[in-house]
Amino acid sequence: MTTAQTTSKSAAAIDKARAEGRAALIGYLPAGYPSVEETIAAGIALAENGADLIEIGIPYSDPVMDGQVIQAATTEALAKGFSVSQVFDVVQGITSRTDAAVLVMTYWNPVVRMGVDEFSRRLAEAGGAGLITPDLIPDEAAEWMEASDKYGLDRVFLVAPSSTTERMQRTVDASRGFVYAVSIMGVTGARTSVSTAAKDVVAAAHAAGAERVCVGLGVSNAGQVREIAAYAEGVIVGTALVAAIRDGGVDAVAALTKDLSTGLSRTGLTEEEA
Amino acid sequence: MAEAPSGNADNDTDNNAAEAFLQGGSLKHAPGPYFGSYGGRWMPESLIAALDELEETFNKAKEDPEFRAQIADLNKNYSGRPSLLTEAKRFSQHAGGVRIFLKREDLNHTGSHKINNVLGQALLAKRMGKTRVIAETGAGQHGVASATAAALMGLECVVYMGAEDCRRQALNVARMELLGATVIPVTSGSQTLKDAINDALRDWVANVDNTHYLLGTAAGAHPFPAMVRYFHEVIGEEARAQILEQEGRLPDAVCACIGGGSNAIGIFHGFLDDPSVKIYGFEAGGDGVDTGRHAATITLGKPGVLHGARSYLMQDDDGQTIESHSISAGLDYPGVGPEHSYLADIGRVSYEPITDSEAMESFRLLCRTEGIIPAIESSHALAGAIKVGRRLAAEAAASGGTAQDKIVIVNLSGRGDKDVATAAEWFNLLDKDSAESEIGKEGEQL
Numbered sequence: 254m255t256t257a258q259t260t261s262k263s264a265a266a267i268d269k270a271r272a273e274g275r276a277a278l279i280g281y282l283p284a285g286y287p288s289v290e291e292t293i294a295a296g297i298a299l300a301e302n303g304a305d306l307i308e309i310g311i312p313y314s315d316p317v318m319d320g321q322v323i324q325a326a327t328t329e330a331l332a333k334g335f336s337v338s339q340v341f342d343v344v345q346g347i348t349s350r351t352d353a354a355v356l357v358m359t360y361w362n363p364v365v366r367m368g369v370d371e372f373s374r375r376l377a378e379a380g381g382a383g384l385i386t387p388d389l390i391p392d393e394a395a396e397w398m399e400a401s402d403k404y405g406l407d408r409v410f411l412v413a414p415s416s417t418t419e420r421m422q423r424t425v426d427a428s429r430g431f432v433y434a435v436s437i438m439g440v441t442g443a444r445t446s447v448s449t450a451a452k453d454v455v456a457a458a459h460a461a462g463a464e465r466v467c468v469g470l471g472v473s474n475a476g477q478v479r480e481i482a483a484y485a486e487g488v489i490v491g492t493a494l495v496a497a498i499r500d501g502g503v504d505a506v507a508a509l510t511k512d513l514s515t516g517l518s519r520t521g522l523t524e525e526e527a
Numbered sequence: 528m529a530e531a532p533s534g535n536a537d538n539d540t541d542n543n544a545a546e547a548f549l550q551g552g553s554l555k556h557a558p559g560p561y562f563g564s565y566g567g568r569w570m571p572e573s574l575i576a577a578l579d580e581l582e583e584t585f586n587k588a589k590e591d592p593e594f595r596a597q598i599a600d601l602n603k604n605y606s607g608r609p610s611l612l613t614e615a616k617r618f619s620q621h622a623g624g625v626r627i628f629l630k631r632e633d634l635n636h637t638g639s640h641k642i643n644n645v646l647g648q649a650l651l652a653k654r655m656g657k658t659r660v661i662a663e664t665g666a667g668q669h670g671v672a673s674a675t676a677a678a679l680m681g682l683e684c685v686v687y688m689g690a691e692d693c694r695r696q697a698l699n700v701a702r703m704e705l706l707g708a709t710v711i712p713v714t715s716g717s718q719t720l721k722d723a724i725n726d727a728l729r730d731w732v733a734n735v736d737n738t739h740y741l742l743g744t745a746a747g748a749h750p751f752p753a754m755v756r757y758f759h760e761v762i763g764e765e766a767r768a769q770i771l772e773q774e775g776r777l778p779d780a781v782c783a784c785i786g787g788g789s790n791a792i793g794i795f796h797g798f799l800d801d802p803s804v805k806i807y808g809f810e811a812g813g814d815g816v817d818t819g820r821h822a823a824t825i826t827l828g829k830p831g832v833l834h835g836a837r838s839y840l841m842q843d844d845d846g847q848t849i850e851s852h853s854i855s856a857g858l859d860y861p862g863v864g865p866e867h868s869y870l871a872d873i874g875r876v877s878y879e880p881i882t883d884s885e886a887m888e889s890f891r892l893l894c895r896t897e898g899i900i901p902a903i904e905s906s907h908a909l910a911g912a913i914k915v916g917r918r919l920a921a922e923a924a925a926s927g928g929t930a931q932d933k934i935v936i937v938n939l940s941g942r943g944d945k946d947v948a949t950a951a952e953w954f955n956l957l958d959k960d961s962a963e964s965e966i967g968k969e970g971e972q973l
């Protein structure tokens with residue numbers, strides 16, 4: 254790594270939670286749903302009710318990793334005229350009023366279109382922590398590696414139950430901030446139980462040297478949060494929060510976040526694991 | 528995988544490639560993952576293991592005499608290959624008098640080139656021990672071909688098709704169901720072919736253990752572009768051998784239509800290393816490239832990433848995919864295979880748009896001059912061949928030769944039985960001499 258000095262906002266937020274003896278909570282919201290103002294308000298509500306990191310999704314025409322709830326939300330945001338630059342307003346709106354680390358989750362083409370360097374510069378300027386990239390693997394990320402180093406941004410790549418040992422290593426090595434462990438072979442969407450695969454993916458990522466591994470896909474309630482908090486550094490909740498803002502607005506996001514955060518404390522965690 | 532090139536259009540690489548070609552290097556058998564700065568794997572990590580497995584299985588199969596024998600046997604005894612190379616003498620008179628030969632992929636079983644690819648991929652699915660194949664389809668041609676191959680090989684088959692297309696192509700839905708496939712109407716996004724691909728990818732992520740994604744064109748993540756091309760290379764190999772046998776010489780030009788680019792790359796491949804052969808790809812110009820309602824991806828798109836590959840793409844300033852429009856469902860796709868983007872950049876292949884009206888005129892012309900009803904997709908290549916023929920004729924005249932000395936091969940990628948309703952409506956409307964833009968809109972809504 255050329256810039257070894259880069260300090261990671263995501264890592265700092267996760268480490269702060271760890272110092273409190275708990276896992277970090279990461280909440281996802283699609284930008285511009287139901288409006289840019291409400292995304293900012295909901296982001297602040299997330300931070301005020303127990304989320305340590307916030308993931309803001311850029312609505313995209315072809316979201317292949319998303320299930321129906323998130324698809325419906327992002328399709329609506331696009332229909333209402335959401336434009337990519339507005340994601341920086343959302344990030345700025347949240348980072349200027351909370352301590353949460355704010356990452357942007359985006360399919361890659363909108364970044365390519367704006368220019369990887371330009372996008373990164375604006376994200377850093379807005380106070381953003383980095384990018385989560387569901388359809389960008391390290392193999393294709395040369396430009397992003399360079400830009401993320403230049404602007405001190407975290408690069409959160411995904412690992413999956415299907416990742417081989419070799420790919421796991423490559424992805425862990427390329428990541429900064431944390432590694433996103435996909436809990437299940439599938440797309441986003443609430444599920445009644447957390448797959449047992451999740452624990453194995455986290456163990457494999459740890460074995461490859463990852464210090465911070467966060468689990469996402471399908472997590473929707475405090476019980477599932479508790480289960481994952483026992484073995485991962487962070488828990489990512491998406492669809493359930495999108496359904497909350499859809500059905501009950503910012504207040505529902507606040508209430509759900511408060512409830513989810515009750516699952517974070519790691520009872521029975523050994524000194525060594527912490 | 529090889530090291531990724533920088534994401535910016537890499538002109539140095541491209542110029543080097545063009546130079547290598549001019550100096551006698553080969554453009555054939557490009558293995559991927561990259562074609563210049565195009566191609567690659569812009570895909571979720573969850574699917575990379577499956578792509579690796581497919582790549583490995585394909586690479587082994589290619590070198591395996593038993594696999595090659597299986598393909599050769601299916602091509603001959605199931606699809607009916609080799610397909611004919613038919614001279615279109617009366618049609619040629621409308622193309623400046625050059626000699627036009629049709630590569631008759633319309634005569635294959637299921638009526639188009641699509642069968643070449645589905646048989647190959649279904650065999651690979653079996654080699655990988657998969658019991659289920661999924662596919663996307665626009666008008667239903669690739670869906671029908673996939674259902675056919677699945678029936679033949681005893682695989683479960685699920686086809687994703689835009690809800691609107693299901694309604695428009697009810698007969699093809701019935702055809703797939705008769706062949707034992709399940710058709711799932713896609714209601715997400717714009718409910719078109721690109722959304723059918725999205726839903727197929729979502730299915731694949733969830734079921735990758737027992738499922739192969741049988742992608743229908745030479746696009747998508749590595750190894751699909753190189754692999755789909757491999758299964759269609761037979762078109763170009765046959766055409767080249769046939770014209771040499773029938774006429775004792777190579778053609779002056781080869782023409783094909785471009786949807787995702789599979790029939791085109793298949794026939795082009797046979798001639799890529801023959802510098803004397805000009806190669807043309809014809810994209811769907813829809814209502815016209817200046818109307819915004821078209822599918823002329825290379826002509827007007829910009830490089831971007833969609834469905835796993837970096838390639839030319841119809842997109843807005845935010846990188847959102849723009850919906851394409853064409854009277855031909857098989858060409859109605861806002862992306863294009865990465866090898867075509869590369870061949871365009873290095874100047875080996877020329878890509879030009881053909882409007883709905885031009886394509887339909889050529890459709891009627893071929894029906895009436897040759898007794899062959901072409902697919903509307905293929906009619907774009909026919910319309911292009913008329914333009915190329917006239918240019919070649921003019922060149923011949925200027926240099927004191929005759930048009931009769933010029934030979935053009937057109938890939939007639941499919942038959943037009945599926946398009947009879949569209950064509951009937953189109954020409955009835957023409958008789959009522961409605962405004963052309965109106966006709967275009969009506970044609971779309973068939």
Ligand SMILES: Cc1ncc(COP(=O)(O)O)c(C=O)c1O
Pocket residue numbers: 639640641665666668669743744745784785786787788789790791856857858902904905940941942
């Ligand atoms: C007859 C025919 N030709 C051409 C195409 C376009 O596809 P491709 O560009 O992959 O050959 C299709 C697609 O459905 C088709 O049915």
